Amino acid sequence: MSDLPLLRVSAMTKFYGSRVGCKDVSFELWPGEVLAVVGESGSGKTTLLNAISTRLPPTSGTVEYRMRDGQLRDLYRMGEAERRFLMRTDWGFVHQNPADGLRMTVSAGANVGERLMAIGERHYGNIRDTASEWLGRVEIETDRIDDQPRDFSGGMRQRLQIARNLVTGPRLVFMDEPTGGLDVSVQARLLDLVRGLVNDLGLSAIVVTHDLAVARLLSHRMMVMKGGVVVEHGLTDRVLDDPREPYTQLLVSSILQV
Ligand SMILES: Nc1ncnc2c1ncn2[C@@H]1O[C@H](COP(=O)(O)OP(=O)(O)OP(=O)(O)O)[C@@H](O)[C@H]1O
Ligand SMILES: [Mg+2]
Numbered sequence: 001m002s003d004l005p006l007l008r009v010s011a012m013t014k015f016y017g018s019r020v021g022c023k024d025v026s027f028e029l030w031p032g033e034v035l036a037v038v039g040e041s042g043s044g045k046t047t048l049l050n051a052i053s054t055r056l057p058p059t060s061g062t063v064e065y066r067m068r069d070g071q072l073r074d075l076y077r078m079g080e081a082e083r084r085f086l087m088r089t090d091w092g093f094v095h096q097n098p099a100d101g102l103r104m105t106v107s108a109g110a111n112v113g114e115r116l117m118a119i120g121e122r123h124y125g126n127i128r129d130t131a132s133e134w135l136g137r138v139e140i141e142t143d144r145i146d147d148q149p150r151d152f153s154g155g156m157r158q159r160l161q162i163a164r165n166l167v168t169g170p171r172l173v174f175m176d177e178p179t180g181g182l183d184v185s186v187q188a189r190l191l192d193l194v195r196g197l198v199n200d201l202g203l204s205a206i207v208v209t210h211d212l213a214v215a216r217l218l219s220h221r222m223m224v225m226k227g228g229v230v231v232e233h234g235l236t237d238r239v240l241d242d243p244r245e246p247y248t249q250l251l252v253s254s255i256l257q258v
Helices: 045-052 080-089 108-118 124-137 154-166 184-201 212-218 236-241 246-256
Strands: 007-016 019-029 034-039 060-066 072-074 091-094 172-176 204-208 221-226 229-235
Touching: 007 045, 019 045, 019 221, 019 229, 034 045, 034 212, 045 060, 045 172, 045 204, 080 091, 080 108, 091 154, 108 124, 108 154, 124 154, 154 184, 184 212, 204 212, 212 236, 221 236, 221 246, 229 236, 229 246
Parallel strands: 034 204, 034 221, 091 172, 172 204
Antiparallel strands: 007 019, 007 060, 060 072, 221 229
């Protein structure tokens, strides 16, 4: 066991002009840990996720990441090429809208295989075999390997996006509303699948969701955001069963009334 976190976020702040996106958010993420970020629409969840994953430069604050060699590195001080390589190999990013994370008009197999090629795999047979294996893991019939995601259902697209992200063996996965926009029964199956994969692969993940049931099922810890700041942070079961902040109490009780 290492005594360094995988990720250390310090005083992360993003302003859009004078409007607060997120403000002064700090936390650490440990290997194998899943953190849920919850809060109402406009509370800053996506802003925070994008700032941490270097997709949106923050106004101030730092993100440090423990590289495979054990060194903790400041992501915004890293060269662009190194950061891009890290994003392709060590990280995954599952978008709420699969069209943002997939290439809709190339085959399912190519969507997965492309990521392998990006890390240097050149052997066509190996790429196809691995892609096929990953389609199976996310419960897509392997005879759909040559079909394009535009011909897939919403749930299948989301599962394909997950395969594309996990095929390179990332250590950290960011997910923004991974089950948003799906039918309830499809959501449940997808959540089960994600939970199984995260456990099997020992992944660390940051999952943004407005759905407390998703947080309950997937995460060990959770942060509740409101107006760009974190109002409560703790073990998921504790926060949901015994919320301390009035705002969290409101969130939890309004869900229970549904
Ligand atoms: N590109 C932008 N330009 C200006 N303001 C923005 C931009 N993106 C987000 N904001 C503002 O920042 C705040 C946080 O937005 P953000 O998208 O991070 O919220 P969210 O919690 O992800 O909401 P949702 O659940 O609706 O996705 C909001 O007030 C929003 O209007
Ligand atoms: Mg959002």
